[in-house]
Amino acid sequence: MLSEIKWKGFLLPLIFGIGLWLVTPLRPVAISIMAWHLFAIFVATIIACITKPLPMMAVTLIGIVVATLTGVFTMDEVATGFGNSTAWMVAMCMFMAAGFIKSGLGKRIAYLFVSLFGKRTLSLAYALSFVDAVLAIGIPSNNARVNGIMYPIIDNLSREMGSDPKQGTQRKLGSFLVFNEYEVNNITSGLFLTGLAGNMVAIGLAKMQGITVTWMQWFMAACVPGILSLLIIPWVLYKVYPPEVKQTPDAHRWATTRLAALGKMTASEKIMSITFILAIVLWLIGTKIGIDATEVSFIAVVILLITGVLTTNDLLNEHFAWNILVWLSIIMMMSKKLMTLGFFPWFSKTLGHLLNGMNWISVLIILFLAYFYLHYMFPSVSTQISALYAGFLSIAIGAGVPHVLAALLLAFAGSINLSTTPYSAGPAALLSSTGYVTSAEWWRLSAIIGVIFNVIWLGGGLLWTKLLGFW
């Protein structure tokens, strides 16, 4: 069993980790030794998540134990770090998804979708994208949209169409639909101020600097790049990451026959539907009645447990959920600590000095791109926003960028940069763990889509906001 380990995968993380550690004396003066050490461990851990000598859960556990042994973390901090609201919401949403499958409701919805839009795979992708966009108006949790709603439907749909990672047939249909959903969700997160909780945090931070942005201003600025992306991305993915099954001429007849064969809804299906609708409603109105998105996911799971749609064994069998819980929590605690140790604040200050004296368009472009690509370092929206947004915004303002334009474009960058890594946020964590998209494919496709996003949102965004008179 010792031979199962891909020892070579340890090489790069070790080189980077030890290398960065050794140059500690040469670090920037503003950075404490501890912050630099954590930076070295963090970089090594992230690289190991790419080279994968062991699965992500194992490499992140190694990373955090090294960080604890070297005194960067106390064990109490580590334990507390596992009490991460996002990670638990991801887990709960996966349990809900299991309820979709087990009750049979997922099958039914899948058949329904195929009977309506299933003639061509691309039209199916557009239909699913449309659903996510509509949901994004009122569900500011990207986790809730992807993990709680869209993924269970897509997963069922794919399996029903004979595309299943467990049988090696994921590329037939599922890989394309899953990765498309991932990128589409990043677009819908940027399309509306209410599409992502982080958007509101960013706009809140902007307000502290005296810049007010309304829901409508956001939407006006975002609608052209957003809708363009929604049209372009599924088509691009269809070309660069094509599903094997493209035409399904018999799909309509097949799906309606299946629907008929399913007959009436069972009790489990009905309970699952009601729970699902309740969850959507609560996600929509939750903030108004004081129920947050994580709480909604807990409520849904508890209803499924009480009614027996799910058993605790079903929960325990959802290995993906427990897996994500561990590695996502660890990456998040490391990133958060890098912020509290002053690493990221130092970074935005240093960047400000470097950009001193440039014209504002260049500064905005550099800041946008830096903000976008720095997300490779961040496993969550909120951590990056709290670490960098205010600093970046003040640099932009200082360089003369029109205020609302600066606030909006940087906020946009903070939504679409979720398109980078398999740990970029909850949805990425879940979708990248399902087996539909391999690790290698994820990194490659993300890189391509990232460039397109930057052209559309930064380039197109600047042109469009010029037409709108933002500058």
Next chain:
Amino acid sequence: MLSEIKWKGFLLPLIFGIGLWLVTPLRPVAISIMAWHLFAIFVATIIACITKPLPMMAVTLIGIVVATLTGVFTMDEVATGFGNSTAWMVAMCMFMAAGFIKSGLGKRIAYLFVSLFGKRTLSLAYALSFVDAVLAIGIPSNNARVNGIMYPIIDNLSREMGSDPKQGTQRKLGSFLVFNEYEVNNITSGLFLTGLAGNMVAIGLAKMQGITVTWMQWFMAACVPGILSLLIIPWVLYKVYPPEVKQTPDAHRWATTRLAALGKMTASEKIMSITFILAIVLWLIGTKIGIDATEVSFIAVVILLITGVLTTNDLLNEHFAWNILVWLSIIMMMSKKLMTLGFFPWFSKTLGHLLNGMNWISVLIILFLAYFYLHYMFPSVSTQISALYAGFLSIAIGAGVPHVLAALLLAFAGSINLSTTPYSAGPAALLSSTGYVTSAEWWRLSAIIGVIFNVIWLGGGLLWTKLLGFW
């Protein structure tokens, strides 16, 4: 699937929960409405853990969701509550135990033990008790002793002797050995000041009231009740909860043949042994070099992952571990919150008023028994100690109990009261989840042993400390 739920099991928790909730207006004046509501939810949850309409993970999840919906907990508090150091240590120890089994080392140690002490089941139990007592001198984590060391050995030994909960043969040998280990560990926790971290917390609290207790004073007072218990409890359990296999005359020959057949140690076994010894050493000296018990368990698991003795899949397959992680965290967060809301402090104050004017021996006896049986409300040593120890001690001192005697006896009560519930602390959580001992047996046997413990430690303890001249 809806019919799988034992609906009747919801009856009692609902009656108690709703009943207590309804009498909120009649609650003691010093208790806030919120504290009383939590008390109602907590009692209902604990009762549901006994009547078990659903497994403990499900009922505790229901409990915490109710507590969140009624505004007793915020969702952030709940998420943070899952970052519980004890619960994660229990999980890591279970992973380590899986390494014992998978590597084959457990088998080897089991054969060794049987070949040395295996003629009679009772002698095996005494031998195992002796090992735990020796470890307790230097390992103040009862979790580490039971979950990390003793349980893996006992589990392997039982299975090797043909006693396995998965096959319904647990009563042959395993049930007896597992429950014996549980009770013996409670004794060894009380035997030495260093046998339980909580002991040191208690003595620390006593010091704040000006009462100094040394390691030797503790041991002198504890040795007679402790050693008596170590002799009596295995024998009592052997009578009231007898193993089906009592004599194993051929065991020695069988075990040595098996040992010979195993041949040389494999690489995995060697790594497992080294990791195990390292863990014991770190548990022994950890406090001196700043590595706490939970950290040791993480280190051990990471070594097993790096060397491939365990894979992440092995970890994910340990359903018990994930299960415990959830329900233990929830019960602990509820109990802790009851303390911060002032429920337990109110209780000890009220008790003080009631005992006013009684002679000190009666007061000490009442306090001891109250402290012991109140542990039915507490899922951890530290929560009860921080909630009640100082208050109880001051009541005792106020009633005229000799200082050191009061400090010691209450501290003893705080170790042996771990013998009450399947959620009394980490070891109970693990052992009660293994399938060796049913829920019903657990509650029944605990009740019996509890009475014996009180006779030995309170009655015998008072007599013995009189002889020693403590009063």
